[in-house]
Amino acid sequence: MDVSGGSGQPRSGNDEPAEHPAVPTAPTTAPADQPDTPGTGRSPDDEGDARGEAARGGNTEAGSTEAGSTQGGDARDGDSPGKDAKDGDSPGRNTTLADDTATPADKHRDASPSEHRSLAHSGIAKGEPPQPRPKEPGGGILMGRPFGVPVYVAPSWFLVAVLITWVFGGQLDRVLPELGAARYLVSLFFAVAFYASVLVHELAHTVAAIRFKLPVRRIQLQFFGGVSEIEKEAETPGREFVLAFVGPLLSLVLAGLFYLALKPVEPRSVPGVLLAGLMISNLIVAAFNLLPGLPLDGGRMLRAVVWKITGRPMSGTIAAAWVGRALAVAVLIGLPLMNRSGALGGDGTQVSGMDTVTDALLAAILAAIIWTGAGNSLRMARLREHLPELRARTLTRRAVPVQTDTPLSEALRRANAAGARALVVVDAHGNPISLVREAAIVGVPEHRRPWVAVSGLAQDLTEGMRVSAELAGEDLLDVLRATPATEYLVVEETGEIYGVLSAADVERAFVKAMARPS
Numbered sequence: 001m002d003v004s005g006g007s008g009q010p011r012s013g014n015d016e017p018a019e020h021p022a023v024p025t026a027p028t029t030a031p032a033d034q035p036d037t038p039g040t041g042r043s044p045d046d047e048g049d050a051r052g053e054a055a056r057g058g059n060t061e062a063g064s065t066e067a068g069s070t071q072g073g074d075a076r077d078g079d080s081p082g083k084d085a086k087d088g089d090s091p092g093r094n095t096t097l098a099d100d101t102a103t104p105a106d107k108h109r110d111a112s113p114s115e116h117r118s119l120a121h122s123g124i125a126k127g128e129p130p131q132p133r134p135k136e137p138g139g140g141i142l143m144g145r146p147f148g149v150p151v152y153v154a155p156s157w158f159l160v161a162v163l164i165t166w167v168f169g170g171q172l173d174r175v176l177p178e179l180g181a182a183r184y185l186v187s188l189f190f191a192v193a194f195y196a197s198v199l200v201h202e203l204a205h206t207v208a209a210i211r212f213k214l215p216v217r218r219i220q221l222q223f224f225g226g227v228s229e230i231e232k233e234a235e236t237p238g239r240e241f242v243l244a245f246v247g248p249l250l251s252l253v254l255a256g257l258f259y260l261a262l263k264p265v266e267p268r269s270v271p272g273v274l275l276a277g278l279m280i281s282n283l284i285v286a287a288f289n290l291l292p293g294l295p296l297d298g299g300r301m302l303r304a305v306v307w308k309i310t311g312r313p314m315s316g317t318i319a320a321a322w323v324g325r326a327l328a329v330a331v332l333i334g335l336p337l338m339n340r341s342g343a344l345g346g347d348g349t350q351v352s353g354m355d356t357v358t359d360a361l362l363a364a365i366l367a368a369i370i371w372t373g374a375g376n377s378l379r380m381a382r383l384r385e386h387l388p389e390l391r392a393r394t395l396t397r398r399a400v401p402v403q404t405d406t407p408l409s410e411a412l413r414r415a416n417a418a419g420a421r422a423l424v425v426v427d428a429h430g431n432p433i434s435l436v437r438e439a440a441i442v443g444v445p446e447h448r449r450p451w452v453a454v455s456g457l458a459q460d461l462t463e464g465m466r467v468s469a470e471l472a473g474e475d476l477l478d479v480l481r482a483t484p485a486t487e488y489l490v491v492e493e494t495g496e497i498y499g500v501l502s503a504a505d506v507e508r509a510f511v512k513a514m515a516r517p518s
Contacts, residue, residue: 139220149206149216151199156223164191168277175273190274194281195221197254201285202226204250208243224369225285232474233384237308237316244300251286255279293324295373317381324374332367336360386513391472395509396490396499397421401430402454408441409449422500424489425458432497434458435465435487438504459485466491469498480506 139152165187172183179186202219205228209216217229234240258279265272289297299320307316336359399422402411411423423436440457459465464483467490471479480488480503490498 139218140222146203147206147210147216149210149219151219152221154220154222157195157221160223161188161191161195164194172273175268176270179270186270186274190277193274193278195226197251197278197282198226198285200254201247201251202228204246205230205243208246212239212243214243224365233313237304237313240307241301241304244297244304247297248286248289251282251289255282255286258282291327292320293327293370293374294320294377295324295370296327299324299374299377314381314385317377321374321377321381324377325371328367328371328374331370332363335363335366383514387473387477389473389513390476390506390509392467392476392490392501393469393472393498395505396469396501397505399424399497399500401426401432401497402436403428404433404453404455406454407450408444408452408454408457409446411436411454412441412449422487422502423454423458424497424500425454432461432489434460435489435500437486438502439486459487461489465489467501468493476506 140154140157141152143151143153145151165184167187168190169184169187172179172186176183198221199219202221206216206219209228209230212234214234215231217231219226219228230243234243258275262272262275262279265275267273267276290301292298292302294300294303294317302323303313303316303320305316306319307313310316336356339359340356398418398420400411400415400418400420401424402414404425404427415421415423424432425434425436426432434455436454436458444452444457462483464479465485465488467476467479467488469490469492484503486503488501488503490501492498
């Protein structure tokens with residue numbers, strides 16, 4: 001269903017297979033294969049991506065745990081199980097709070113003792129074997145890039161195209177029986193033309209989003225319509241209203257154009273039937289999307305109105321989401337009753353048992369989509385409220401600088417003495433050149449650590465792996481997604497090393513923030 005242009009999940013555009021756990025995603029849309037109603041889009045407060053609100057190891061699971069989980073390395077450490085095994089620590093971890101060689105992060109982080117784990121025994125954190133980063137799905141068959149935005153046709157579209165061809169073909173047989181089997185070819189043309197109208201609806205959202213400088217990830221045509229995945233929320237309620245309204249407006253314009261084109265055409269002809277069908281279908285798309293409940297366009301418009309009145313976007317989301325849930329119940333109960341009574345234009349006395357089952361099934365599907373979309377809207381609104389809590393400065397781990405030829409055991413000893421949880425490899429002048437990876441440390445047996453140099457376990461620093469300590473919220477997530485990595489060097493504006501930021505720490509904070517009520 002249309003939710004005013006929607007919000008897509010920002011992606012890095014980098015599908016490196018390295019051990020780079022995905023960072024939590026900013027507010028996003030529902031999964032690409034989730035059905036939608038005709039002419040729909042999504043926005044940041046709507047169906048979440050859905051792809052999950054936090055990801056680890058390339059998997060989008062909101063319930064993920066620390067990247068340093070309790071797998072690997074415990075038996076080698078020789079520590080007794082259960083010792084200091086809290087806050088996600090693996091058994092046998094010690095905690096230290098020494099501050100003598102700490103980085104500037106020590107002076108600012110409000111960390112509990114359990115956050116300063118001993119490196120000498122645990123290897124910074126017990127990490128699971130890194131998972132390959134999954135290739136980003138395109139969302140179906142790429143059809144083109146209008147306005148630079150990719151348009152995909154999902155596999156589910158072919159199912160609905162067959163359904164429309166079959167249903168519309170049966171109607172044509174009653175109106176134009178002389179067509180014979182050719183009626184199904186005409187019906188297929190109608191299905192394609194109808195979804196072309198849906199694409200125009202989505203392009204209206206896309207053009208408005210581009211006009212407001214909101215990035216659009218893609219447009220996808222799928223089972224119940226289409227979705228425009230807009231990656232950021234409108235800044236004002238006025239823009240939110242416009243972004244939602246342009247979709248139904250274009251559908252109404254299309255319906256008017258088809259009506260005008262129908263005037264000089266013989267009604268009981270192939271062009272006449274096609275134009276009449278497209279006119280009616282676009283009217284239905286516009287009317288349905290104008291219903292005032294999330295995740296429909298009308299719900300986005302209602303949200304904008306309440307947002308304007310109260311000054312709080314969350315209040316608008318709550319109001320529109322609950323109206324959406326009420327609308328779902330109304331569709332579930334009312335649609336079959338209206339069709340049976342003939343209120344939708346049919347002959348209620350001719351409704352068969354199969355028609356009743358079909359109406360009930362369609363109503364259940366639509367109601368489920370609306371109800372789920374409304375719930376996702378609430379969840380994504382809470383996500384956006386908590387995003388500012390993710391701050392690079394407070395999530396940064398203290399780190400110790402080491403030379404490239406420093407043995408791993410010595411580097412871990414220094415980090416343990418400082419109560420640090422990260423290692424930064426520096427050159428002779430003290431300039432950072434690489435970061436020692438947690439997963440690499442876990443993979444080195446303790447008896448070999450005196451013979452392994454830290455340089456062999458480090459990942460070279462790229463420009464994208466240098467993160468400002470001032471970043472927070474969605475800006476922080478955007479930077480991390482642009483350069484996927486397990487660790488990032490956090491620096492002050494002056495260039496001074498502040499510490500090391502782990503993608504796992506960001507994810508864990510993200511999940512904790514989402515668990516708290518608004």
